[in-house]
Amino acid sequence: MARTSSRLLDLLSLLGARAIWPSHELAERLGTSTRTLRRDLDSLRDLGYPIRTVKGPSGGYALGAAGKLPPLLLDDDQAIAVAVALQTAPTSVSGIDEAVARALTSIKQIMPAHLRAEADAMHLTAIRNSWEFPAPPIAASTVRAVGYAIRLAHLLVFDYLAADGRRPQPGEPDFSPPLRVEPHHLVTWAGRWYLVAYHPATEDWAIYRLDRIHLHQPTGTPFQRRELPHRDLAGYVMTSYDRGDTPAQWQCLGSVVMALPAHVVARWAPGGSVVEHLSDTHSRVTLGAWSWAGIAGLLATFDAPITDVQPVELKDACRTLAQRYRAASR
Known part of the structure; x- marks a missing residue:
């Protein structure tokens, strides 16, 4: 069974590499008889791949118009993975929305019917979360x-x-x-x-x-x-702080000096933050959020002392959160 499956993949790949294959050449490339070749071609047809028989002196076998990207022997889980991956493709690249839609359509066309139904069932809409810290496309x-x-x-x-x-x-x-x-x-x-x-x-x-x-x-x-x-x-x-990062476009943007090395802060700072090396033990981090309290909350996740808090709105937010946590700890 394993040898047969491997031979079918090889056959499908060969069919996609040339417009028309004479039967004897295909059999020779696969190291099999023409009789076994015919059985393998029938197996591919049973799987839903459009194998055409071309008549005439220069005839043979060809992969139909709906099968231009072999091999594509996808099981149900793989079909769902392809559909989901294309529909949730990263939005950090501009101008590819139409290409993604066309790619999904093209792949569906070469899928066998039952797998196409699986892919069609996975029609979804991807919505950006505010915590994704969007970057310029x-x-x-x-x-x-x-x-x-x-x-x-x-x-x-x-x-x-x-x-x-x-x-x-x-x-x-x-x-x-x-x-x-x-x-x-x-x-x-x-x-x-x-x-x-x-x-x-x-x-x-x-x-x-x-x-x-x-x-x-x-x-x-x-x-x-x-x-x-x-x-x-x-x-x-x-962990590289000097990687060209720029502050994300948030309505609130603040900075502090943190008692942590820059490579540690760079590893765990959210996307859209900027980390500056000050010494082996201290670094400056600039980050944003939709509120000053949001920035203060993010800074607390580092569990490290902070100084030189800028601007004054961020200082006020830190003071307010400290009062709330003090009250909650009673």
Whole structure:
């Protein structure tokens, strides 16, 4: 049974790789007889895959128009996973809503009927939660271009935008010439996209927010891949405070000095926070919420002393919460 299933997957993959396959070539590629080949083709038809028989001297077998993405032997759980994944695709990339809808439609078309029914049953609406700390959307073209450079190991050249989304001009404090880096990996975390890259000019690794990258033309210049800065790349990004983060757009925004190292605060601070290294034991964190009490509550989750609380509204909120907790503890 295992050999048969494996052979069916191989057969389905071959059918998708060429418009028409002569039967003897298919049998030869699969290492089986033409009789067994016919049985396998019938098995695929029974599963709902449109296998056509093409007549004539150059005839053979072809995968029908409704089966252009083989192999797609999905069980019920996998069909549901595909439908849910596409309908809840990250909203941090702009301009892909229509593409996601078309992809879901295309995949449904090549599913057997009973699996298509499973996918249709999973029609849902995704609603953003206020605690998701939304980030500025990224153009799909930027994601493609950076991913392409990573795959081909080509140097990237880009301007790094200021925290407010502007391109700094010469003479401004945050102006820098275009960066030329070796892109190695993309990481998504807390609704944000990060590029892990090596900067030859500084001979060091750096993390860049993808929504702050303004790409120049592709260089086509190859580079030699390097060993990544950490085996746990996700942990490396999460504990790096200098990763280009910018404050989320909240109606309330405050900052404190916290008696914790920056890498600890960076790991546990909510998305949309900015962490600044002050010393081995202290850091400044800037974060927002829909209320000053919300910021005070988030700060309490770190269970660490705080000083230099700014602005005065946040100080008042901390005082109010302290009074409430003191009363509750009696």
